Amino acid sequence: MHHWQRSKRKSAGEGPWAWLAAGSVATSLALLALLLGLLAVRGLGHFWPADVALVTLDDGRQLAGRAVKEAPLPGREARERLYRDGNRDVDGDIWEWVALERIQDIAHPEDLVVLERRRWGEFIGRLVAIETASGERFSGDAAWPALKERLAVVEDGRRQIAQLREETIQPLVRRVEAGQASAEDRAALASAQSQVNARQAALPDDTLVLESVGGRSLRQPLTDVVRALQPNAMGPVDKLATWGQGVWRFLSEGPRAANTAGGVWPAIFGTVLMVVLMSIFVMPFGVLAAVYLNEVAHQGRLIRWVRIGVRNLAGVPSIVYGVFGLGVFVYGIGGHLDDWFFASRLPSPTFGTGGLLWASLTLALLTLPVVIVATEEGLARIPESQREGALALGATRTEMLWRVVLPMAMPAMLTGVILAVARAAGEVAPLMLVGVAKMAPQVPLDGEFPFLHLDRKFMHLGYHIFDAAFRSGDVQAAMPLIYATALLLVVVILVLNLTAIFLRHYLRGRHGTLPH
């Protein structure tokens, strides 16, 4: 009791400042939680196969779809609800506003199907029948199992074609483009091309007979269907499995429909690869610069000015670095490289256009001050006694630096890289100038020599968000994907940072902390 009173008095004695400070922390944490929560709910919710409502209006008209939001009707005490009912090809639009007062009935019949298609977006309605090329027809209850079975065959064939394209055809095409293809290559290309054509032809040329709840019917080739679901007939376990599958496809597939659908794998890969390359470029430069400033240079007025300059570089807007990268790296250095080494391909540029290398270098430049400052602070924290200890054992200054000072400054360097990664992974503006692409389905790392293609354009999560949000026709439709991609961007940065933090922790833990 007594103890409790004392501790209470103590915290009260710290006065309003303690509360103010704690309040600031709490607010920051709450904002962070809100941000992550919003992104997670909106982004991950997109993949959940929610039930489809069959809405009957007072005039007898029916529509099937999922409620997206509600809003008050202007000028009246009434609300209307927005349904996403798909069927762009049938209705010309995937949205439908419905005044709540007009709704007579909402049902969830199990026979409603949701088809994800390569064109025209979702179809929501009923499956009437499936007709095969050979004239067979499954209708009624037999239609749905037949659809699942045929779809599996189509998916399998599609996967084989994609594999052929990626592993055989594309490298050959690039070689042809680069003018290095031999006669054998050309023959191989032709045979691969014909194989693809054969497989394409072998896909079941089935047709689905569909009917919207509004009564319009539609004939849909099976080859355009990506996924077919009957969400109202699914139990929670099925839904969860479908959700997991949806998330996995989002992470592992390339984008479709002008970046408003499909996955973001190339963008994830591009982001991570670019950040890793950036770290590899910025580390040695930053560390060497910090070592020079802190260990080698005479600590005079000049060095003070240089230090101020470096610190101020961190404040230069990133788009300025983009312009610099475009001018110096892409047009300057890249242009000359093309002149000297890739003249045969001109006028199509190799390094004279934006690409992975230039983007990484631009970001390395952008984050260089951060790494220098962090490393310098780490170097300054190393006690003088450690340096003297090494010198007193007969080490030269270089040996002292390599064997004692730099290993001890390693955690600080990693702190610099963490800060650099955090900044670089989120930058979009400079990348738009020096190499990011709206659509680059080929990741810049593959099995073809030289494996890492520094000249290729690449996709980036940040730019992907920007593109989906501002360049796509239907922002409302792309919205869930934008949330999901934003969440992914945050997660990628988090993972990169955590990796560096764990590495730093390991390095620190190996020999304990500094004794001072």
Next chain:
Amino acid sequence: MDITSDIHSQHISRQFNHELEELKTHLMAMGGLVEKQVQDAVNSLLDADSSLAERVVDNDRAVNDMQIKIDDECTRVLARRQPAASDLRLVLAVIRAASDLERIGDEASKIARNAIELIENDSGSRGFVEVRIISEHVRRMMRDSLTSFARFDTDLALQIVEEDQKVDSEYQSAMRSLMTFMMEDARSISPVLGIMWILRALERVGDHANNLAEYVVYLVKGLDIRHTNPDDLDEEVGDR
């Protein structure tokens, strides 16, 4: 380097100054008491005052107590202050001086006990002249040695060393004349022996006073002259 008597009050630690001052004060108090003991013992004989002699014997316990007290204080200073240089020499000199003073106290009570015996046997005043002469010398030596200790006066201390040689020769001649008494008159053997014991004790007091003077030289100059030939002393000490 020579040190002066105020050197022990210049420490940064005032407590240390105080402790060292206490040491010196207590040593001087002990010296005063012992000096009075010697004087009283001699006077009790010369004035045939046996009650005074009894008091001298009783007071010896007070002298012993003072020595123990001073030793304790020195031990404490050594343990807690780890004195160096002049401070270390002061503590060592005080320990040794207290020990010598205690022995002088013992000699005083020895004189007093012999005096009681001589008074009780009413053995006349034979030998009293010698006792008076030597005791005068010895008391002056004691007084001077304590003064030289108090003032860190090595010149005075060196004089005591010379004085001790005189006392020794006085003692030798007194012995010879008392031997003559005993040979002349066999009845006087017992009282004269008592006087001889007293003279012997006085001579010892002189030796102890001489030791005190040597400690002063050690304290001030850092020289240990205990086993130095007195004739070389001036030369040795003067060098410093």
Next chain:
Amino acid sequence: MTVMQHTPSTSGALIDFSAHASSLEVRDFALRYGDKPALSNLTLRVPRHRVTAFIGPSGCGKSTLLRALNRLHDLNESVSREGSIHLEGQDIHAPEMMVAELRRRVGMVFQVPNPFPMSIYDNVAFGLRLQGRMPKRRVDDVVEWALRSAALWDEVKDRLRASAWSLSGGQQQRLVIARTLAVGPEVLLLDEPASALDPISSLKVEELIRNLKSTLTLVLVTHNMQQAARVSDYTAFLQDGELVEYGPTDTLFTNPRLARTENYITGRMA
């Protein structure tokens, strides 16, 4: 009879070391930081295989002198010097004297234990590995020998791969001494080696210093006069960058020649 007393002399440089030749010799040495003089007109000889202590108030230049003995001041561009220092007769500032070589011959241990953030073994092997590759067997031997010499082997032989920073302060300081010994120095400079340690660890380091003097010349800087009195054979008292008094420790601590020394070692106000 002669007086039991060391013959006094008028200058520290002239002290009779006939029993042992000098290892280090400082001649008319002066050192300044920029315009600020730190040491002036110093001349003294450090006897071989003995412990010599430098004592004096803070800022008296004793550490500066110690660091001058293995040219640690070279790093500081504002330091200028006059006079010379000789190691076994060789001028340590001579152009043919490599500074790394000098520092191997004249090792140094600092006030705060400064083991490197490596294993115990790697710390001791650090100096050896600077001298080029050598067989692991030989490195093992030297590490064991050095740790034994520093009286640390029994405490760490089962955890040579553990971090040096896991050792206690006293063990760290002995590890640092072992690390220095492994390079095979002739002279060991100790800059307040026990001032950051508890009394027991401090005594262990002192005991080590005493044991090492059979093979090494040791120079010790300390604030702790009792420590100087306990471990050193010769003591030099410095004040305001000057050598005030230099002589056998026994004499200096019982009967110093000069009042400045007396005042310092007995804690009096000057």
